[in-house]
Amino acid sequence: MSNGKDLALTHVGVLVGDHDQALEFYRDTLGLEVRQDMPFAGGRWLTVGPANQPGIEFVLETPAMVPDEAARALAESRLKDGAAGLLIFTVQSADDTFARLRDANVEVTQEPITQPYGVRDCGFRDPWGNHLRFSEVQG
DSSP: OOOSTTOOOOEEEEEOSOHHHHHIIIIIISOOEEEEEEEETTEEEEEEEOTTOTTOEEEEEOGGGOOSHHHHHHHHHHHHHOOOOEEEEEOSOHHHHHHHHHHTTOEEEEEEEEOTTSEEEEEEEOTTSOEEEEEEEOO
8 A cells, every 4th residue: 555655756747739730839839849640539648748857747638538528528627718737847947948939929927027936937828828937046
């Protein structure tokens, strides 16, 4: 029986509306690497992750991948209202990351700011309404 000390996070789901568009955004715009991209019965298993963190993958999940009809309807509803997931990344420079993503026409939610808790960060939204933050640790 597990006491919880053997737990390790490997995958996080990110709700998206379209796999090809998600791949373009998360790989080509953000710069994440593709970990897995394979079809399966009724869908496509597509994961991406940061190059320097091989143990973590973001599952780019569409509502069609949800096998339960009620849960699938809820996922579709969330997409209509803005998926509102949250991913926070650390970066070497919040200002440089901000400029790169702004210039790529990613929706800005917050320009770079130095937070009282010791990071300089900025915010964006992916095409489905998920919140993305990029934090530079200060000091």
